[in-house]
Amino acid sequence: MISSRVALLSSSSTLKITALTKKLKKEGKDVVNFAAGEPDFDTPAFIKEKAKLAIDQGSTKYTPSAGTNELREAICRKLKEENNILCEASGIIVTSGAKYAIFAAMITFLNKGDEVLIPSPFWVSYPEMAKLCGAKIKIIKTKAKDGFKLNADLLSRAISKKTKLLILNYPSNPTGATYSEEELKAIYNAVKDKNIVVLSDEIYEILTYDGAKHISFASIGDAHKFTVTINGFSKSFSMTGWRLGYLETAPNFIEAISKVIDHTTSCASSVSQAAGLAAIEDKKWPQTMRAEFEARRNMLFNGLSRLKKIKPFKPSGTFYMFCDIKKSGLSSVDFSSNLLDKHLVSTIPADSFGAEGFIRLSFATSAQDIEKGIKRIEDFTRGL
Numbered sequence: 001m002i003s004s005r006v007a008l009l010s011s012s013s014t015l016k017i018t019a020l021t022k023k024l025k026k027e028g029k030d031v032v033n034f035a036a037g038e039p040d041f042d043t044p045a046f047i048k049e050k051a052k053l054a055i056d057q058g059s060t061k062y063t064p065s066a067g068t069n070e071l072r073e074a075i076c077r078k079l080k081e082e083n084n085i086l087c088e089a090s091g092i093i094v095t096s097g098a099k100y101a102i103f104a105a106m107i108t109f110l111n112k113g114d115e116v117l118i119p120s121p122f123w124v125s126y127p128e129m130a131k132l133c134g135a136k137i138k139i140i141k142t143k144a145k146d147g148f149k150l151n152a153d154l155l156s157r158a159i160s161k162k163t164k165l166l167i168l169n170y171p172s173n174p175t176g177a178t179y180s181e182e183e184l185k186a187i188y189n190a191v192k193d194k195n196i197v198v199l200s201d202e203i204y205e206i207l208t209y210d211g212a213k214h215i216s217f218a219s220i221g222d223a224h225k226f227t228v229t230i231n232g233f234s235k236s237f238s239m240t241g242w243r244l245g246y247l248e249t250a251p252n253f254i255e256a257i258s259k260v261i262d263h264t265t266s267c268a269s270s271v272s273q274a275a276g277l278a279a280i281e282d283k284k285w286p287q288t289m290r291a292e293f294e295a296r297r298n299m300l301f302n303g304l305s306r307l308k309k310i311k312p313f314k315p316s317g318t319f320y321m322f323c324d325i326k327k328s329g330l331s332s333v334d335f336s337s338n339l340l341d342k343h344l345v346s347t348i349p350a351d352s353f354g355a356e357g358f359i360r361l362s363f364a365t366s367a368q369d370i371e372k373g374i375k376r377i378e379d380f381t382r383g384l
């Protein structure tokens with residue numbers, strides 16, 4: 001009965017481990033959770049207050065399918081001022097989470113057999129969404145020695161006549177890698193004039209470290225013409241459950257993507273949109289969270305760097321730390337499941353990110369738990 005497209009899908013290993021971690025915690029087990037894919041901060045009170053007010057004032061009905069005009073205009077101002085993207089409010093669609101913005105864009109562009117280029121390690125949902133659209137996935141393997149970054153050489157070798165879409169994601173989930181303007185320009189030169197759409201997922205833009213500045217791909221040369229920028233509120237304002245994201249693109253694409261939204265979700269939640277409007281005007285709160293994550297990153301990196309059988313890579317962004325565990329002699333899955341079973345530390349095996357021999361740790365957890373987790377990983381790896 002199941003369609004062949006859906007039968008091809010793998011289930012999300014990230015969500016599975018997250019569910020198991022929650023279950024163990026509920027049973028009273030003292031689990032250190034390095035598996036989380038969301039900030040551990042509560043949504044700020046000023047955002048919640050705006051949402052309550054919106055409910056009381058009757059903002060409880062469908063909004064225009066691309067989002068309220070106020071929110072689209074506010075997003076447009078942000079993208080112009082902070083991201084240097086020459087956008088119009090009419091080029092923005094507010095969606096039920098960034099995840100749905102990605103899917104709506106993919107289904108708009110992809111025909112059966114079209115090739116989608118996905119640099120690995122990758123976020124688990126990109127290949128699955130491409131499969132749902134009937135597209136062919138071409139993984140571009142990046143190397144640890146290059147900081148897990150795509151470059152013009154790798155990209156040029158991967159592009160074929162069938163290539164329709166390139167996925168960029170930086171700061172990257174799962175490696176935390178991000179790109180300088182120069183590196184983005186090299187990628188731009190390799191894709192321009194090739195009739196390829198670039199889907200640039202910049203959902204972690206706020207979380208960059210060591211003074212790095214986030215540069216949007218759509219701000220390079222004339223990339224705006226062939227780029228769909230993805231962003232949202234989940235990671236910047238700790239609003240994962242509000243399901244609020246957006247995409248921005250050129251006028252020639254926007255109408256087609258709008259039709260997908262019209263006939264699928266109708267619009268993002270009206271209450272979440274009102275909350276998002278309060279959030280986007282605030283520039284301070286995300287910076288406070290960012291500074292806290294940078295301190296935790298340093299703590300986790302310094303702690304893990306001392307250990308012998310695990311090699312952490314220092315992320316330039318996100319709240320993820322990618323670690324090479326090949327010296328342990330275990331597979332990614334065995335490492336993660338033994339660590340959880342025997343030492344109650346939850347991590348994500350990176351085989352599902354296209355990177356066997358690695359695991360992903362999230363530092364979206366308290367400093368106290370980070371200390372405890374490092375100690376437990378030390379005990380675990382010493383016994384191997």
Ligand SMILES: Cc1ncc(COP(=O)(O)O)c(C=O)c1O
Pocket residue numbers: 037096097098099100123169173201203232233234240243244245
């Ligand atoms: C790289 C990446 N893109 C998109 C998303 C989806 O974000 P949202 O909660 O807005 O759907 C995630 C969530 O984990 C992510 O890691």
